[in-house]
Amino acid sequence: QQQVKQSPQSLIVQKGGISIINCAYENTAFDYFPWYQQFPGKGPALLIAIRPDVSEKKEGRFTISFNKSAKQFSLHIMDSQPGDSATYFCAASIRRGGADGLTFGKGTHLIIQP
């Protein structure tokens, strides 16, 4: 049972467009939601993260929108560039005693066409 459901599985966007990736969760105990970018053969790189007390967070071209009542959050990549082509993972964790493991979504393979 996938605790964090991510969609779409793959996405093609034209250069300069907006890429939107969505995630949904069931466990209301989740209280930390990061997004990671991963290139083939490389480790995931943290892009941006949000906690449930805010509805939106923006860093450069990347924005997280968070809807606590719907238990959904999404990543928006503005002015998408070919260099953004990668796999994107949403994740979530529950704050217990600290050093809490992340639960990842299945990933979205994003292709930005020039």
Place this chain on the structure above:
Amino acid sequence: AAGVIQSPRHLIKEKRETATLKCYPIPRHDTVYWYQQGPGQDPQFLISFYEKMQSDKGSIPDRFSAQQFSDYHSELNMSSLELGDSALYFCASSLDRFNEQFFGPGTRLTVL
């Protein structure tokens, strides 16, 4: 900026052999996490350590064990290797146990 260091980067083992993966966290980071990522899969959390004590535990097989040492580096020990253990193994570190996790480049383990 300094990043997480993992060694070796590639490792080939036979079935039933043992393997040891090492992780050196970012300087001043005291928390380490281990993840396993199969081909085309999402990373799966295995185990974490804070101040040399096991903190959280995920889907780590009983054949695997790990520890964190006084210099905060960590080692993942894998015994009785199976074909299904072939995967990328990532270590991540964080500046104390409530901060963001930063991943290393991974160790690619191939079990033949």
